Amino acid sequence: MKIVAPFSPLVNGSRISWSEIPSFAITELVQTTSDLLDKGARLCSWFVLTEGQDHSIVCVLAMDTESLLAIARSEPVQGSYPSLTPRHPQAHLFEREVWEQSGLVPQNHPWLKPVRYILDQAPANAPFFQVDGPEVHEVAVGPVHAGVIEPGHFRFQCRGEEVLHLEISLGYQHRGIEKHLKGGPHPLTVFQMETIAGDTSIAHATAYATNMEALSGVEAPLRAQWLRALALELERLANHTGDMGALALDVAFLPTSAACGKIRGDFLNLTALLCGNRFGRGLIFPGGCRHDLEPSRLGTLLKKLREHIADAQEAIAWFWDAASVRIRFRDVGVVHTSQARDIGLVGPSARACGLVRDVRFDHPAGWHRFSQAPVAVWPSGDILARAKVRTLEIERSGDYLLEQIKNEVPGPISTTLSSPMPHSLAVTLVEGWRGEVCHVAITDHNGLLRAYKITDPSFHNWTGLALALRGTAVYDFPICNKSFNLSYCGFDL
Amino acid sequence: MYIFDTLVHRMRRGCQTMPYPQEQAPALPDRHGGTLRLDGQKCPDDCQFCTDVCPTKALYRDFDNTKQLDLGRCLFCGACLTACPHGALTQTNDHRMAVRNREDLILGKPDQEELRLAEALDKKLRSMFGRSLRLRQVSAGGCNACEADINVLGTIGWDIGRFGIQYVASPRHADGVLVTGPVTKGMELALRKTWEAIPAPKIAIALGACALSGGPFTGHPEHNQGADSIVPIDLYIPGCPPHPLTILDGYLRLLNRLGKNNK
Ligand code: SF4
Numbered sequence: 001m002k003i004v005a006p007f008s009p010l011v012n013g014s015r016i017s018w019s020e021i022p023s024f025a026i027t028e029l030v031q032t033t034s035d036l037l038d039k040g041a042r043l044c045s046w047f048v049l050t051e052g053q054d055h056s057i058v059c060v061l062a063m064d065t066e067s068l069l070a071i072a073r074s075e076p077v078q079g080s081y082p083s084l085t086p087r088h089p090q091a092h093l094f095e096r097e098v099w100e101q102s103g104l105v106p107q108n109h110p111w112l113k114p115v116r117y118i119l120d121q122a123p124a125n126a127p128f129f130q131v132d133g134p135e136v137h138e139v140a141v142g143p144v145h146a147g148v149i150e151p152g153h154f155r156f157q158c159r160g161e162e163v164l165h166l167e168i169s170l171g172y173q174h175r176g177i178e179k180h181l182k183g184g185p186h187p188l189t190v191f192q193m194e195t196i197a198g199d200t201s202i203a204h205a206t207a208y209a210t211n212m213e214a215l216s217g218v219e220a221p222l223r224a225q226w227l228r229a230l231a232l233e234l235e236r237l238a239n240h241t242g243d244m245g246a247l248a249l250d251v252a253f254l255p256t257s258a259a260c261g262k263i264r265g266d267f268l269n270l271t272a273l274l275c276g277n278r279f280g281r282g283l284i285f286p287g288g289c290r291h292d293l294e295p296s297r298l299g300t301l302l303k304k305l306r307e308h309i310a311d312a313q314e315a316i317a318w319f320w321d322a323a324s325v326r327i328r329f330r331d332v333g334v335v336h337t338s339q340a341r342d343i344g345l346v347g348p349s350a351r352a353c354g355l356v357r358d359v360r361f362d363h364p365a366g367w368h369r370f371s372q373a374p375v376a377v378w379p380s381g382d383i384l385a386r387a388k389v390r391t392l393e394i395e396r397s398g399d400y401l402l403e404q405i406k407n408e409v410p411g412p413i414s415t416t417l418s419s420p421m422p423h424s425l426a427v428t429l430v431e432g433w434r435g436e437v438c439h440v441a442i443t444d445h446n447g448l449l450r451a452y453k454i455t456d457p458s459f460h461n462w463t464g465l466a467l468a469l470r471g472t473a474v475y476d477f478p479i480c481n482k483s484f485n486l487s488y489c490g491f492d493l
Numbered sequence: 494m495y496i497f498d499t500l501v502h503r504m505r506r507g508c509q510t511m512p513y514p515q516e517q518a519p520a521l522p523d524r525h526g527g528t529l530r531l532d533g534q535k536c537p538d539d540c541q542f543c544t545d546v547c548p549t550k551a552l553y554r555d556f557d558n559t560k561q562l563d564l565g566r567c568l569f570c571g572a573c574l575t576a577c578p579h580g581a582l583t584q585t586n587d588h589r590m591a592v593r594n595r596e597d598l599i600l601g602k603p604d605q606e607e608l609r610l611a612e613a614l615d616k617k618l619r620s621m622f623g624r625s626l627r628l629r630q631v632s633a634g635g636c637n638a639c640e641a642d643i644n645v646l647g648t649i650g651w652d653i654g655r656f657g658i659q660y661v662a663s664p665r666h667a668d669g670v671l672v673t674g675p676v677t678k679g680m681e682l683a684l685r686k687t688w689e690a691i692p693a694p695k696i697a698i699a700l701g702a703c704a705l706s707g708g709p710f711t712g713h714p715e716h717n718q719g720a721d722s723i724v725p726i727d728l729y730i731p732g733c734p735p736h737p738l739t740i741l742d743g744y745l746r747l748l749n750r751l752g753k754n755n756k
Contacts, residue, residue, distance in 0.1 A: 116679075118677075118678045118679045118715070120682075121678060121679070121681040121682035121685075122679055122680075122681075122682045122683065123679050143680065143683045144629075144631055144683050144687055146662035147630075147660070147662070148630045148632070148640050148643050148644050148660050149632065149640065150632045150637050150640065151631075151632055151633070151679075151680055151683060171679055172633075172677065172679040172680050172683070173632075173634050173635070173674070173677055173679070173680070174677055174678075174679055174715055175634050175635075175675065175677055175710045175713055175715050175716055176710070176713045176714070176715035176716075177710070180713055187546075187548040188548045188549065188709055188710075188711070191548055191549075191568055191570070191709035191733075192709050192710065194636075194709075195635070195636035195638070195708070195709050195710075195733075196636070197636060197637060198635070198636030198637045198638025198639070198641065198734070199637055199638060199641060201636075201638070255499040255502075255503075258648070258649050259502075261645075261647070261648035261649065262509060262648050262649050262650050264645075264648075265645050265648060265650055265737075268645075269522065272522035272524070272525065273522055273524075274524075275524055276522050276523075276524030276525040276526060277525070278522075278642070278734075278736070279638045279641075279734070281568075281570075281733065282570055282571065291524060314498075314502065315502075317498075318498055318499055321498075487637065488637070489634075489635065489636050489637050492679075
């Protein structure tokens with residue numbers, strides 16, 4: 001516990017009362033946060049709480065080795081504060097977001113501009129960072145991209161074919177989720193949680209439900225936690241398989257891409273077997289799960305799961321067998337371990353840089369308190385590593401699912417929650433398939449939501465894509481992008 | 494060795510594209526339930542069980558007090574089915590949901606218990622697009638699940654290429670636009686420009702609850718409450734997200750390419 005002092009320690013998925021959260025003058029908060037980050041903590045969330053004219057900052061850190069979260073807040077701040085970013089680049093987007101929402105200026109922030117502010121039918125994203133010099137040219141891509149993908153704008157500074165710098169500018173998908181949560185939860189809240197990033201419905205819904213359960217001091221029944229863990233791995237399997245197919249497609253390796261496209265759909269159909277919806281909509285709510293796996297359904301699930309896992313592994317093995325694929329991915333789009341640590345990468349992108357970080361393992365909550373899959377790591381930081389980590393995770397998620405299905409626990413799948421406790425804060429991290437999903441809920445004197453902060457893994461990881469492109473040829477952008485496959489709407493909220 | 498392996502695998506698997514629409518459509522997952530039916534006459538005058546639980550206000554009373562269900566706003570969460578004690582709301586297990594007019598999604602009046610499925614394009618447009626329809630997809634808000642299930646139609650199981658339908662990169666190559674998302678303010682300009690860049694004659698399709706009404710984000714001022722305030726829509730496909738079968742049915746209905754088994 002001492003290790004997080006003077007912050008308050010907290011375990012994943014739990015509640016703390018607002019008055020117990022230590023509060024510091026802002027300069028002191030920045031300094032202490034910086035010291036803890038130096039000691040190996042990670043920044044999970046840094047956000048502003050605005051009430052009337054008052055702004056205060058809330059900081060959530062993760063100490064992975066201790067399986068502890070740490071939390072602190074600032075006293076009301078006006079005007080500006082010394083930026084964390086120059087020393088800890090992982091804070092850069094958080095500080096821009098705080099500035100955009102409250103006007104608080106992080107002094108000496110190297111690149112202070114809006115994150116998702118919309119001005120007259122499009123995000124206000126100019127000016128872009130520019131490189132000058134002979135032979136330097138600029139490439140602009142998006143918001144509407146070539147395929148069926150979400151919108152975002154990419155601005156490349158290139159010399160010949162080499163990318164010197166890539167600036168990624170988002171905000172096109174902003175639909176005001178956090179703002180409308182104030183005073184909630186509302187009847188639409190649970191549906192909005194499932195659609196923060198539609199391919200990560202289970203992870204976001206689990207984080208939200210766990211927060212509401214923590215706030216009311218009631219745990220979801222064990223069987224519901226078991227179901228949530230199964231659904232989370234099904235979501236991972238579907239998305240990782242899809243990503244492997246997409247990577248294969250981009251290097252024109254059609255056997256794997258054709259097979260994986262189909263198998264991804266097969267995994268989605270297993271989620272639909274569980275709850276009727278291919279993305280897991282309607283399965284999870286605060287208090288438990290809405291659908292159960294009765295014995296015959298469980299039998300079907302198990303049988304199909306075995307088939308689909310075997311199919312996926314076979315199709316992915318062709319891919320690794322082909323020297324032409326391996327060579328195309330090796331040493332392309334490299335993010336070095338130290339960079340990954342500095343910018344706070346999470347999920348498979350971080351594990352592909354050799355960082356052993358996985359919420360299921362480091363901060364187990366729910367069903368993961370009883371069982372975890374081994375963390376999949378690959379050291380090289382290139383596209384090959386990101387594909388390898390996915391391959392390993394497909395294998396391990398598959399094994400984990402088959403094993404956990406056998407560990408079925410009986411009992412009810414939901415319980416009723418009492419109303420959330422007033423003046424409290426709850427934090428939940430969930431390892432979604434892209435990485436750490438972080439939700440922070442703060443209640444007011446009536447137990448209603450005073451603020452709700454969502455951090456999708458993509459918020460941390462887009463910077464990783466930008467760094468991966470440096471020194472890479474511009475024509476390698478598609479495979480680099482696929483190897484991260486980040487969410488635009490999860491970032492834009 | 495992978496060439497040999499892949500060949501063996503391909504032979505073992507055979508053709509994986511579904512026989513639909515020549516044959517019957519595959520069944521929806523049993524917990525999906527398909528589209529809904531509302532028998533408004535069964536609703537007592539003062540009953541509001543379903544209207545109370547509907548998160549998007551898809552269920553409401555019309556000015557003449559008849560109960561209405563707007564499937565364009567519906568997220569298919571099923572809350573109303575559990576709430577209704579009078580059996581007025583039922584699941585049909587039918588995947589077919591696409592319509593040509595926004596009003597055709599509104600159920601409840603006598604003879605309008607179910608939705609009025611889409612008619613095909615007129616003969617002239619069909620002669621142009623019937624065997625080759627190129628769409629420029631614009632994702633304008635939403636959650637990316639609609640896009641995911643649009644992409645699924647391109648996989649070998651569904652293979653929409655066999656109907657001549659293709660998603661293209663340039664609006665100049667497109668015959669129409671396929672919009673997902675409520676059209677956020679941030680995407681408004683991009684959608685307008687894309688639409689203008691498509692040469693006439695052209696069609697527009699709105700896909701998913703978001704593009705029809707704002708979906709789970711309905712009412713937020715950060716978006717335009719759907720695509721039809723920006724582009725004139727020819728086909729509405731409800732669902733959050735619509736099942737791939739619902740999407741394909743919509744396309745084929747528009748192009749008059751559904752086999753007689755599946756009309
Ligand atoms: S309609 Fe539903 S699934 Fe489609 S984009 Fe909107 S929220 Fe996502």
